[in-house]
Amino acid sequence: QVQLVQSGAEVKKPGASVKVSCKASGYTFTSYGISWVRQAPGQGLEWMGWISAYNGNTNYAQKLQGRVTMTTDTSTSTAYMELRSLRSDDTAVYYCARDGRFVVVPAALDYWGQGTLVTVSS
Amino acid sequence: EIVMTQSPATLSVSPGERATLSCRASQSVSSNLAWYQQKPGQAPRLLIYGASTRATGIPARFSGSGSGTEFTLTISSLQSEDFAVYYCQQYNNWPRAFGGGTKVEIK
Numbered sequence: 001q002v003q004l005v006q007s008g009a010e011v012k013k014p015g016a017s018v019k020v021s022c023k024a025s026g027y028t029f030t031s032y033g034i035s036w037v038r039q040a041p042g043q044g045l046e047w048m049g050w051i052s053a054y055n056g057n058t059n060y061a062q063k064l065q066g067r068v069t070m071t072t073d074t075s076t077s078t079a080y081m082e083l084r085s086l087r088s089d090d091t092a093v094y095y096c097a098r099d100g101r102f103v104v105v106p107a108a109l110d111y112w113g114q115g116t117l118v119t120v121s122s
Numbered sequence: 123e124i125v126m127t128q129s130p131a132t133l134s135v136s137p138g139e140r141a142t143l144s145c146r147a148s149q150s151v152s153s154n155l156a157w158y159q160q161k162p163g164q165a166p167r168l169l170i171y172g173a174s175t176r177a178t179g180i181p182a183r184f185s186g187s188g189s190g191t192e193f194t195l196t197i198s199s200l201q202s203e204d205f206a207v208y209y210c211q212q213y214n215n216w217p218r219a220f221g222g223g224t225k226v227e228i229k
Binding site: 035037044045046047050059061062095097103106107108109110111112113114115 | 123154156158160165166167168171172177209211213214216217218219220221222223
């Protein structure tokens with residue numbers, strides 16, 4: 001069965017960086033992409049960006065451009081999301097979700113990781 | 123950038139009743155619209171994609187309709203496990219965008 005298992009909770013100070021992992025199993029990793037979505041406490045869902053596990057193409061939310069980098073390691077079927085220059089309003093649960101593999105092919109997010117709580121506090 | 127607007131923000135419904143949730147896109151997203159259900163402390167779950175196709179394992183009481191800019195999620199007879207927050211999401215254009223959510227609560 002398809003599973004996305006994320007790394008554990010993190011506590012970071014303002015200005016630091018965080019890197020969250022998302023290990024996929026139960027499907028051919030390079031046949032899909034991964035989107036990252038975050039949810040601040042008590043708030044809605046915010047799409048952060050997408051990476052193709054097929055060719056490494058990315059598409060990031062404009063508000064995060066320059067602070068976020070998404071990568072994949074196809075040898076371990078793992079996706080990573082790194083967010084730099086953390087601020088208090090980056091405190092959120094971060095989710096990875098399976099997406100399409102090509103930028104021109106629309107796809108819904110059909111499987112989700114369990115979420116990783118990132119807390120930014122001095 | 124496409125903006126997704128959901129209404130109402132909160133819907134109070136009795137078990138067994140029908141619930142109708144709305145989602146509007148600021149420009150056409152064709153049929154590239156998904157609905158997700160989220161319960162407290164859980165990740166979202168895909169319910170509907172392609173505006174009207176139920177995802178694997180989703181009960182038939184969930185149905186989606188619409189195209190272009192206006193979409194509806196209908197839950198025909200609410201069960202206790204259906205009380206949750208529902209989000210729509212467009213995946214026709216970049217950046218992807220979610221609506222603000224509709225909380226379906228027990229009346």
